[in-house]
Amino acid sequence: xxxxxIYGAGDIxxxxxxxxxxxxxxxxxxxxxRTCICGSDLWPYASxxxxxxxxxxxHEFLGVVEETGADVSRVKRGDIVVAPFAYADNxxxxxxxxxxxxxxxxxxxxxxxxxxxxxxxxxxxxxDGTLAKLPVGEDSELLPSLLTLSDVFCTGHHCAVTAxxxxxxxxxxxxxxxVGLCAVLAARRLGARRILLMGRHRSRTDLGRDFxxxxxxxxxxxxxxxxxxxxxxxxxxxxxxxxxxxxxxxxTAFGVVRDGGVVSRVGVPQYEDxxxxxxxxxxxxxxxxxxAPARAYIEELLPDVLDGTVDPGRVFDRTAGxxxxxxxxxxxxxxxxxxxxxxx
Amino acid sequence: xxxxxIYGAGDIxxxxxxxxxxxxxxxxxxxxxRTCICGSDLWPYASxxxxxxxxxxxHEFLGVVEETGADVSRVKRGDIVVAPFAYADNxxxxxxxxxxxxxxxxxxxxxxxxxxxxxxxxxxxxxDGTLAKLPVGEDSELLPSLLTLSDVFCTGHHCAVTAxxxxxxxxxxxxxxxVGLCAVLAARRLGARRILLMGRHRSRTDLGRDFxxxxxxxxxxxxxxxxxxxxxxxxxxxxxxxxxxxxxxxxTAFGVVRDGGVVSRVGVPQYEDxxxxxxxxxxxxxxxxxxAPARAYIEELLPDVLDGTVDPGRVFDRTAGxxxxxxxxxxxxxxxxxxxxxxx
Numbered sequence: 001x002x003x004x005x006i007y008g009a010g011d012i013x014x015x016x017x018x019x020x021x022x023x024x025x026x027x028x029x030x031x032x033x034r035t036c037i038c039g040s041d042l043w044p045y046a047s048x049x050x051x052x053x054x055x056x057x058x059h060e061f062l063g064v065v066e067e068t069g070a071d072v073s074r075v076k077r078g079d080i081v082v083a084p085f086a087y088a089d090n091x092x093x094x095x096x097x098x099x100x101x102x103x104x105x106x107x108x109x110x111x112x113x114x115x116x117x118x119x120x121x122x123x124x125x126x127x128d129g130t131l132a133k134l135p136v137g138e139d140s141e142l143l144p145s146l147l148t149l150s151d152v153f154c155t156g157h158h159c160a161v162t163a164x165x166x167x168x169x170x171x172x173x174x175x176x177x178x179v180g181l182c183a184v185l186a187a188r189r190l191g192a193r194r195i196l197l198m199g200r201h202r203s204r205t206d207l208g209r210d211f212x213x214x215x216x217x218x219x220x221x222x223x224x225x226x227x228x229x230x231x232x233x234x235x236x237x238x239x240x241x242x243x244x245x246x247x248x249x250x251x252t253a254f255g256v257v258r259d260g261g262v263v264s265r266v267g268v269p270q271y272e273d274x275x276x277x278x279x280x281x282x283x284x285x286x287x288x289x290x291x292a293p294a295r296a297y298i299e300e301l302l303p304d305v306l307d308g309t310v311d312p313g314r315v316f317d318r319t320a321g322x323x324x325x326x327x328x329x330x331x332x333x334x335x336x337x338x339x340x341x342x343x344x
Numbered sequence: 345x346x347x348x349x350i351y352g353a354g355d356i357x358x359x360x361x362x363x364x365x366x367x368x369x370x371x372x373x374x375x376x377x378r379t380c381i382c383g384s385d386l387w388p389y390a391s392x393x394x395x396x397x398x399x400x401x402x403h404e405f406l407g408v409v410e411e412t413g414a415d416v417s418r419v420k421r422g423d424i425v426v427a428p429f430a431y432a433d434n435x436x437x438x439x440x441x442x443x444x445x446x447x448x449x450x451x452x453x454x455x456x457x458x459x460x461x462x463x464x465x466x467x468x469x470x471x472d473g474t475l476a477k478l479p480v481g482e483d484s485e486l487l488p489s490l491l492t493l494s495d496v497f498c499t500g501h502h503c504a505v506t507a508x509x510x511x512x513x514x515x516x517x518x519x520x521x522x523v524g525l526c527a528v529l530a531a532r533r534l535g536a537r538r539i540l541l542m543g544r545h546r547s548r549t550d551l552g553r554d555f556x557x558x559x560x561x562x563x564x565x566x567x568x569x570x571x572x573x574x575x576x577x578x579x580x581x582x583x584x585x586x587x588x589x590x591x592x593x594x595x596t597a598f599g600v601v602r603d604g605g606v607v608s609r610v611g612v613p614q615y616e617d618x619x620x621x622x623x624x625x626x627x628x629x630x631x632x633x634x635x636a637p638a639r640a641y642i643e644e645l646l647p648d649v650l651d652g653t654v655d656p657g658r659v660f661d662r663t664a665g666x667x668x669x670x671x672x673x674x675x676x677x678x679x680x681x682x683x684x685x686x687x688x
Contacts, residue, residue: 259446260438269624274618274621282445284635289625290626
C-alpha cells in the first residue's frame with residue numbers, strides 16, 4: 001500500500017510500504033477513508049533533521065475496519081470508525097477517568113513501529129479501546145466533520161473544558177489555525193458569552209466568526225493584548241485558549257487573561273521554560289490544558305456533529321489525494337491552505 | 345510608638361516611629377495585640393540590599409481598633425480584629441469574587457507609605473473592607489490561632505482549595521514551614537484521604553502528623569520524588585501543595601503530581617521562568633495557586649478556629665516581645681524557631 005513518510009524538513013514522500021496486518025490479538029487493520037494534515041505536522045516539516053530512512057507520519061484518520069485480531073470484540077469488519085490521535089486501551093485507571101493520553105499501554109501513531117495515519121491503511125493497536133464507531137456510511141457528507149473528532153475538534157474542546165468555559169464565560173482564543181477555530185466552536189457550544197479570536201488571516205477569522213467569535217483581534221503582541229484589554233473593561237477574559245504552542249503565544253495568553261483566570265493551552269509547547277514567576281503568582285493565574293485525550297470526548301461530541309449542530313469539518317479548505325500530500329504540506333506551510341483533507 | 349524596620353539583609357531594628365493616625369476617612373488605627381514573623385520575611389532578611397533608611401516590615405497582625413475615619417462604619421473603636429496580609433476595599437469586582445489580592449484599591453502592608461504589621465499600631469486602609477471582627481477578648485487563648493487567619497492558615501487553605509482538594513483527594517505537601525503545615529491542616533479539613541508531607545525537620549513534621557499528614561517524606565529532589573511515587577502506586581498524588589517558592593520545590597512538585605493532576609503553589613516564586621514545557625503538557629498538569637486572598641477565607645475558617653476544630657496557632661513555637669523581633673528573625677533564619685509570635 002501507499003503511505004506518507006517524512007525524510008526531513010520539507011521532504012515529504014508518498015511511497016509503497018508493506019501492507020499492515022494484525023500483529024497482536026488486540027489489533028485491527030483500518031482502511032483509511034479520510035485522513036488529513038495537522039498543524040502539528042508542520043513542526044517536523046519545518047525543522048526535522050534529514051534522515052536516510054523516512055518515518056511514517058500522520059495521526060488523524062477514519063475508515064473501515066478490514067481485519068481484527070482474536071481479542072477484538074467491540075469493533076468488527078465493516079464498521080466505520082474514527083481513531084483519536086493517540087491510541088489507548090480504554091480500560092486502565094487513566095483511561096477510566098478520561099486521560100487516555102496517559103494510558104500506560106497507549107502511544108502515538110507513527111512512532112515505535114506503529115503506522116502513521118496518512119496512508120491507505122493503518123494497523124490500530126488496542127482496537128477495542130482506540131476506535132470509536134460512527135453510524136454513517138462510506139459516502140457520508142459528514143466524513144470531514146467526523147474526521148475532526150480524531151484531533152482538532154476534540155483538542156479545541158479539551159482546551160475549552162480545561163479552561164473551565166461554561167455558560168457566560170468570557171474567552172480569548174489565541175491562534176486562528178484549525179485548532180483555534182475549533183476552540184471557538186467548542187467555547188460557543190459550551191455557552192461562552194464573549195469570544196475574542198486573536199488572528200490575522202481574514203479567511204480564517206471569518207470562519208471563526210461563523211463558529212461563534214464575537215470579536216476578532218488581528219493585532220499581535222503588546223498591541224493585541226492592549227486591544228483585548230480595551231475590549232474587556234481593562235481586565236482581560238476569564239478563560240484564554242492558547243492554540244499555537246509558541247512562547248510568544250503563551251506570553252500573549254498571560255497578557256489577556258483576567259486576574260484569577262485560566263490559560264489553557266493545546267498547542268504543543270515549542271519551549272522548555274515559560275513565564276510562571278511572580279507576576280503569574282501575584283495575579284493568581286492558572287496554567288492548564290495539555291495534549292487532548294480525544295478518545296474521552298468522541299461520544300460526547302458525536303451527536304452534535306451528526307445532527308449538524310456543529311460543523312467543524314469547515315476547517316478543511318482543500319482536498320487532496322494521497323499523492324498530493326507533499327503539496328498539501330507545502331500549501332499549509334505557505335498558509336495557502338488552512339487544513340488539507342486527504343482521500344487516499 | 346515602636347515598630348520594626350529592615351535596613352538590609354540580616355539588619356532588623358526596632359525603632360521609634362511616628363504614631364499612626366487616621367489619614368483618610370476610610371482608615372482605622374489598630375493597636376496590635378499580636379503580630380508575627382513570616383517565612384516570606386526571611387527572603388528580604390536573606391538578600392535585601394542595605395539602605396540608609398530602613399523600611400517597615402511585617403504583614404500579619406490582630407489587635408484592637410483605636411480610632412476610625414469618618415467613613416468607617418463596619419468596625420468601631422474597641423473591636424478586636426484581624427487583618428489579612430493584603431488590605432482591600434472588599435467592594436470591587438475582584439473582591440466580590442474573593443480575589444482581594446487583585447483589588448485595584450488594595451495593597452500590601454509596609455509598602456507605599458502603609459505601616460508594617462510588626463509594630464505597636466498600624467494605620468489600616470479601607471478598614472471596613474480589610475478588617476475582620478473577632479468575637480474574643482484581648483486575653484483570649486485563641487489569639488495565636490486567630491492570628492494565623494492573617495496569612496499562614498488562609499494561605500494553606502488557598503493552596504488546598506485551588507488545588508481542588510476535597511473528600512478523598514490524595515495530596516502531597518512540599519515544605520514543612522508554617523504554610524506547609526497549615527496546608528496539611530487545610531487539606532485534612534477539606535477531606536483529603538492521604539497527605540504526604542515532604543519535609544526533613546522532625547519537630548515540624550511531627551506537628552504535620554498532628555495536623556493530619558499520613559506520611560512524612562524526608563528525602564529531597566529525585567530521591568524524594570521516588571519515595572512519593574513508590575508510596576502511591578507509582579502515580580504520584582492528584583494534588584500537590586507547593587509551599588516553599590523555590591525552583592527545586594516546583595520541580596519536586598511536578599515530579600510527585602499524578603498525570604492530570606494539579607500543582608498549587610503559595611510560596612512566593614523565587615524564579616522568573618519555570619519548567620512548563622512539553623513534559624507538563626504531555627501529562628496534562630495544571631499549575632495554579634498564587635498569593636492568597638486571605639480576606640476571602642477568614643469568615644469561612646473562623647468558626648473552626650473558635651471551636652477548636654483546628655488549632656493552626658501551634659505553628660508558633662516561640663513568643664517574643666517587640667524588642668526581641670531581631671532575634672526572632674535570626675532564630676527563624678537559623679531554623680531554631682518555626683514561627684515567632686510577637687506580643688508588642
